Amino acid sequence: MGGLREVAAPFVVPGPSGVAIRSGLKGLTVQDETVLRQVGALLGSLASCDLKARCAAGSAHDGEQWARRKRALTGQSSSRWAGSITRSAHDQWALARRGQLAHLHSLQAGVETITHRLAQPVGAKGNKGVPGGYRSRREWFAKSRRLHVLQDRLEQVRADWEAGRVRVVRGGKKLLHTRHHLEAAGLTEAQWRLRWEAERWFLQADGESGKRYGNETIRITPGGEVSIKLPAALAGLANAPHSRYVLAGRVHFHHRAEQWADRIAVNRAVAYRIHYDTGRNRWYVTACWQNPPVRTVPLETARAGGLAGVDMNADHLAAWRLDEHGNPVGEPHRFDYRLTGSAQHRDAQVRHALTRLLHWTARHGLALAIEDLDFTADKTREKHGRRKRFRKLISGMPTARLRARLVSMAAELGVTVVAVDPAYTSRWGAQHWQKPLTTKARKPTRHDAAAVAIGRRALGCPIRRRTAPPPHDRSDRVGHRTVQAAPGSPGREGPRPRIPGPRTRSAGAGRGAKAGDQCAHNRSGHTAEHEPWHQDSLPLSL
Structure with a gap:
């Protein structure tokens, strides 16, 4: 039992901290889609530049640099668009940083495991969860080469971690890798290019409590009307006052629609993201908001x-x-x-x-x-x-x-x-x-x-049902019961059938008038013993 690790205590899982719902954006005109593409491409290019600046700053980034980045983007878009872009870049950097740390721990565990197994004799078996040696000299040699590869990777990742360098691909590393395997993915170069550009567009805005319908940049009315605050460079495409563009299509949320309607009715913050699905050729709107902390x-x-x-x-x-x-x-x-x-x-x-x-x-x-x-x-x-x-x-x-x-x-x-x-x-x-x-x-x-x-x-109960006594004890042989009854259960000390065996070959199971009568036997603590037994003292003549 010394090799078992300590089991953590159970706990009640807290509820979700946020909610996200999605619905299709239907009824868009050609002009609507053109405007969405242009806005997404412009803001996407600004987001790429800001992410590059954030990664270059590394772990030495502070609030002053954040404000400087936001001021640089405000002139080309707006103050609210700049805030959403800088926040998104910071979140991407933080996510890459956590992934880098997880990769570092994985490499360290691999190096330690291979080093331990290489130090064991070939063919040695493991013990209590600790791995033994490798099965053959050939495998030992292959793992020794892999150890050097992992050590080199570990040194590189550790150097990046200490310097605060991360590597982020806007659009996804998986989609970038697909560009070199178009046949295996079943895509043409034009289809891949469209998907790549759509994933790099930026059409998401943070919510603001107190503003009209909870968001000043992407606004959705209770009737489903969607309007977007255009960046300064595209203000000429506006079809509504204050450099806004109102889409001809409407959006209707079905899941949690009442919660969403209650929030925008009192101007509580709701964040929105507009996304284009290239496979289905459809536009979607995702609304999300935070829940107040609930006591578990x-x-x-x-x-x-x-x-x-x-x-x-x-x-x-x-x-x-x-x-x-x-x-x-x-x-x-x-x-x-x-x-x-x-x-x-x-x-x-x-x-x-x-x-x-x-x-x-x-x-x-x-x-x-x-x-x-x-x-x-x-x-x-x-x-x-x-x-x-x-x-x-x-x-x-x-x-x-x-x-x-x-x-x-x-x-x-x-x-x-x-x-x-x-x-x-x-x-x-x-x-x-x-x-x-x-x-x-x-x-x-x-x-x-x-x-x-x-x-x-x-429930806080032990997993094992109950510890059984040893198979061979002084009173019964292998047929001893496992005592599953609770202390207050009636009849738990009553007679039980005798099991024929080497010690009871003279009488079958249940035979004998006093086989189960505990009071008929001379045992301490039972009523058959009318008075206690005392040892007489030795006579003085001896």
Whole structure:
């Protein structure tokens, strides 16, 4: 047991801090699309220049440099457009900085793992989670060369980290890489160019509380009318006063439409982003705003009525309901999804599975217990070696997306989510619960047993059912009971059938008039013993 790590305490997951809704922008004219393209291209070029300046400043960037960047952009666009551009550039730099740190930690872990395994004898086996040596001299040699490659990369990344240098690609590094593999992506150069330009456009504006409809730059009225404040260089395209352009198309939000309408009715801040989908040839508007901080439910309150443990897998969610004492109730449930096809299809599959899970949970008035999963450090090939299928499996599991969607969707239905440490839940669940829960009509899987283990950990109960006594003790042989009854249960000390064996070959099971009568035996503490037994003192003559 010395090799087991300490298990973190469960906690109630706080609700989402923001909301984002999207709807199509329909009924646009040719002039509308032309104006949107020109505005997006102009602001996109300004955003690229500002991002370059932000990356050049590095970690020494301060508020004075931020104000200088904003003043340089204000003359070419407007004060509000400049604020949105500089804020977006700073967010991109911060995201790249966090990714750089994660990459640095990944390289350090890989170097340490390879260094340890190279120091072991060839063919040595691992012990208690610590990897052993490599299987052959050939693999040892290949890993020694890879060690030098990782060390060189680590030195470069560490130097960039210390200097504050980051590398950001506006439009995405993946799309940039696609330019060299157009045939594999099924795109022509013109199609790729259109997608590349659309991803680099900038048409997003931060909201302002107190301004009309919560946004002065991109304004949407309750009736769905969209108007844009044009940059100074394109003010000649305005068709409304104050250098504004009103689109002929209308937007109608369906999801959370009442919340959005309530916010703009009192002029509360709402941020908007206009995006062009080249594959569908459609324009979309995304509205987002921040939620006020909500006080989470105490953990004891979430445990009061029982909860449902949920085990996340590559193709389904396994759930089992538990009462407040940690006992499984009813039958296990399975919510399937398939992570194949396009990104939209995979996202829809995850949403559908979560919707069914949350509706089942809300119908029974339960809280949800999930694992606080994070596979970022566990899907490297130094960690799992030849287990390519397993690495591919955990790499394809949308842990972050599923967790974010579950929290946001659960908040809408009023379902409390409790996160637990994922350590050993699958192993201990299969060890302690899979066999006891198996019946002739029910064959629980390892994932169902893991759901029970997750639920018991969220309830504060140990995962193991009860510690059984040793198989060979002084009173009974292998047939000793495991003492599952509670201390106050009636009949827990009553007679139990005797099991024939080497010690009871003279009498069968249950034979004998006083086989189960504890009071008929001369045992301490029972009523058959009328007076205590005393040892007589030795006579003095001896």
